Amino acid sequence: MAAVPQSFRIRFDGEPAARELRAAAARGLFLGAEHVLGLSSEVVPLDEAALQRSGTASVDEPSLTAMVSYDTPYAVVQHERMTYRHAPGRTAKYLENSLNAAARDVQALIAAQIRRALR
Numbered sequence: 001m002a003a004v005p006q007s008f009r010i011r012f013d014g015e016p017a018a019r020e021l022r023a024a025a026a027r028g029l030f031l032g033a034e035h036v037l038g039l040s041s042e043v044v045p046l047d048e049a050a051l052q053r054s055g056t057a058s059v060d061e062p063s064l065t066a067m068v069s070y071d072t073p074y075a076v077v078q079h080e081r082m083t084y085r086h087a088p089g090r091t092a093k094y095l096e097n098s099l100n101a102a103a104r105d106v107q108a109l110i111a112a113q114i115r116r117a118l119r
Contacts, residue, residue: 024117026059028110029066033057035105036068040098044070045078045086068095 037057044052054071070079078084082092091097099106 020117021114022061022064024113025064025110026061028113029064030057030059031109031113032102032106033059033066033068035109036095036099036102039102040068040070040095043089043091043098044094045084045090045092051075051078068099070095 034057037055041052041055044055046052051070051072051074054075055068056071057066057068059066069075079092079095084092086092
């Protein structure tokens, strides 16, 4: 018996998959930003804790950009002035150093959310 030729037509709509992957990447970015915020909060200069309490993490999903910020009038000065004296365990460059230290963790958080979306 001869094999009967078969034909198939497959229509793939990748838009829903792309949307879900983008949402997963945004979730991973937010988790990463929260992680960096937590690390930086442990070393941010501390006097009355206003600077520490002003820390926030957010994500702009359309551009897939995560942000960690501190919102006080002196946040940038405290971050940049290496000559300021801080309490033990507190330091200038609190955000920059925390981001550099957490880079691999942030990448892993993003990758984990994308893997989860691909299941």
